[in-house]
Amino acid sequence: MPGKSPWKMAVGATAIVLLAAGCGSSGSDDSEATSNTVVIGIAEPQHLIPSNTTESNGAEVLASLFYPLVDFDAQNQPVEVAAESITPDATNTTWTVKLKPGFTFHNGEPVVAQNYVDAWNHGAYGPNGNGGSYFYSRIDGYEALQSEDPDGEEGPKKAPEPKAKKLTGLVVVDDSTFTIKLSAPFASFKSLLGYTVFYPLPKAAFSSDGVLAEGFEDAVIGNGPFKMKGKWEHDSQIVVEKVADFKGQVPKIDGINWKIYQEDAAQYADLVAGNLDVQTQIPIESLAKASADLGDRFQKSPNSVFQFVGFPTFLKEFQNVDVRRAISMAINRQEITDQIFLGSQTPATSFVSPVVAGYRENTCGANCEYNPTEAKKLYDAAKGPSELKITYNADGPHKAWVDATCNQIKASLGVNCTGVGEPKFADLLTKVEKKENVGLIRLGWIMDYPLMENYLGPLYATGGSSNYYGYSNTTFDNLVKEGSSAATPEESIKKWQEAEDILAKDMPVIPLRVGQNVFGYSEKVTNVTVDLFQKVNLYEIEVVS
Template identity: 65%
Template sequence: MPGKMPWKMAAGAAAIVLLASGCSGSSSDDAEALPNSISIGIVEPTSLIPSNVVETGGSQVLASLYYPLVRFNDKSTPYAVAAQSITHDKANRVWTIRLKPGFTFSNGEPVTADNYINAWNYGAYGPNGQLASYFYSRIQGFADLQSEDPDGKDGPAQAPEPKARTMSGLKKVNNTTFTVTLSAGFAGWESVMGYTAFYPLPKAAWESEGVLKKDFAEAPIGNGPFKIKGKWQHDQQIQVEKVADFKGTIPKVNAINWKIYQDLSTQYNDLVAGNLDVETQIPVESLSQASSDLGDRLLKSPSSGFDFVGFPLYDEKFKNPQVRRAISMAINREEMTEQIFLGSETAATAFVSPVLQGARRNTCGPNCEYNPIKARQMYTAAGGPAEIKITYNADGGHKPWIDAMCNQIKSSLGVNCVGTTVPKLTDLLAKVRAREDVGLYRLAWSMDYPLMENYLGPLYTSDGSSNYGAYKSTAFDTLVRQGSEAPTVEQATKYWQKAEDILAKDVPVLPLRFSQNVFGHSDRVTDVTMDLFAMVDIYKIDIAS
């Protein structure tokens, strides 16, 4: 998620699913506490509209407000949750979704097929500018909802209206059944529908047909186990309380206070002082003392997180792949993970998280091996820039490793390297999207759905939602597409592996680390777990007796 754009990049990214690592602000005295509630630290979300969320902070809040069509078991296999059943034809092209009866939104509205169709069409409609719109692109008719870029020699012009406002691939069968026709078969589509962008929206969300109420994101109405209390208090908190008579899996706690932080260290101090119940990312500078501070309340679990630094390939200084390879070989990933992260993360020498089926080790080969002598020779011969700038968000605790990475680059390449901050992840993403002069940029990705393709399509295809560096490779695009159209995920993986081999040669980003969840909790709570999506399981966590 992007990152998941952390950048659930997001996103991550995958959705990021891009990782919003970092966060800070409110103390337990800032707001009225809900009865039998717990508090979990997050970063300020970019949005609370499902189709506009591509980072972990927003995704975590939405997971409490909405109930997905599918969730995933310990083997990353999807199983129906809000759906009664999901079936498909032999070509994996026409998918039929039957909803469980009796589910309602928190305002009492029944959940129907229209709620999904309307929400997905809104997210896909180009002029709405939804950050997760890419995830609908496989649905037949998606292209008709996009506007052509009107910019020309005479400067920016008004974008023409798209050909359509709704996707032809979405059809209502009855109130609890609808079909999704894809432009081409995709065996992994059921997994994709577990992503944040595929939540439904109630009738109360709409100002008029296809027009969302301007303030809906301030107090979204979902179909999940919790409902928002009041409104989103920006940079402070988002309070949610349990929905009465919820038909799905019922959480053990009655309420959650999502406390918003701008600084991981402040969040950690709140955790140690007992003013916060869960911190999902222990800051780097606190790793050495966390064991003594927290004891058995310091926990670790597998994560799909992938930390990297992106190249702005629209900048002439970084278009030469030899320059990118040289910078990659100038970095000692193992030393960084051991000395800065104390072994809590592992050096990444591949582009796909090892938690996924089909992932391989060391696919980056020599281009990700520390070789300072060869790196300097290659960099000099390729005419690399005299200074390298790395921009990162100050709210994520990244300064220690950015400084270490810059020191390695200076030593290996003999050029200056500086780290530059912006206040928040949202600020960084805005600058990168606008192609401002940020130099290299720090990002991370947590999977949106458990398929190898999720680490390839959004981040590197020509139309990828989180392809911020503007990487383009026809051969790569073709292999990703061929994999998506393969009849089984096993066959698809062979194409996706070949696509990753192209990334290893081109190095559009610098793979740095594969992360695990390193988190802590107060003595008020028990059964605290985090999943591969780097999110707290809100159904398991409980208040200690």
């Protein structure tokens, strides 16, 4: 992934969507395309229910089917889209959402406040197992919707029913208005409402109160500019067509074939052959020839991807911070970005992406500088393990850079280092969740919403949704919380920066690279842009006349 396989959010994801990078063979090509439709490549989504979609493939498709409450302007500030207004009270605890009139779902149902409340209650209810449930955790009453994990150390057992099925913090005022009461103030809450899990669902999505209708996910009904044409053809394609008389911003194209691939190389071959109109991430092995193949249709733009490896701190050999610091200093990030990624990524020297407000260069300091001499001294003094391994998902393009990183570690520290590929990202996460010894863990993160907190809380807070390495620091936790409850965004940033400074001392992960979109498109289309979330701008892309 960047963007092909997910971090599971409720199981621990924030979707921010964790990145897994799937690759694949081409899907079928029987899309009944018309002259004003486009073909965009993706990998097979994990899910298409908004509250359960925490990876970028599903999120891309849902962006065509749904219209969010807010989107983001060029300065990453939230701007009302489906919402008429989103207003906090004086303490930033209760937020009032008013909807724009006239919107309907694809089946003709009017979009009303109850549709948001029903969708979010379903997403937050623990037994439903939604991957994005974490994102409702700020809403009052969330804890009462959760139950203990039934799969404890004694083996699978039935979990007790939660105390409640609906969030007390959600109240419908009238058809066009609802309020959201948070369990603690959060000045930047409006930014969260642009994320996938906050889409509404129609009455037709439910067979009974809180129960999704069978088959709904294969024929999703949204409130957006495109509607599904037929059903989700798994591992092949998802075809959508323009909605007539859409009340929001109207796209310039009539439809999209989301063509599903199992290999990035096959997707690139289709792009060069003109059988695919947009590939949002050119594979590493094709970067050297992409300019010659595509000319000025080979483009780059900023995104929010943060690539790193995590230390499973529940393993004794990684509990000494000097071991962690030494391994980080043993890696020549610049050499890998130059030689493996051909400059398409940039060395990371901080723990958040440069695209978010509050980013500071080089917060990692000396710990992220290549210094093999000092690294070996530290490692030997700390009695680091004689062998290391980095486990990565083999369904993404990671082998080359992982092997290069291991070779650098070998040369710097004089210890054996091996890259180990797990067939799928989900397989890797399963082993980590079981606390199996997988060594260092290859991970990636793309923001769900443009706040520093989105890189800090989910990844490093105690019990954070995507804190798979078991890092825990009470002072860090408190600073993240204080930042969230601060009265202004500026005060929030100060606290979050203090929290990031603690990460630089503790080094629970090794920052490696920050990414950018490296994409290509066919001669058939123009006005192609890919945003910070790795999504194609579906409102601006058009077919060349």
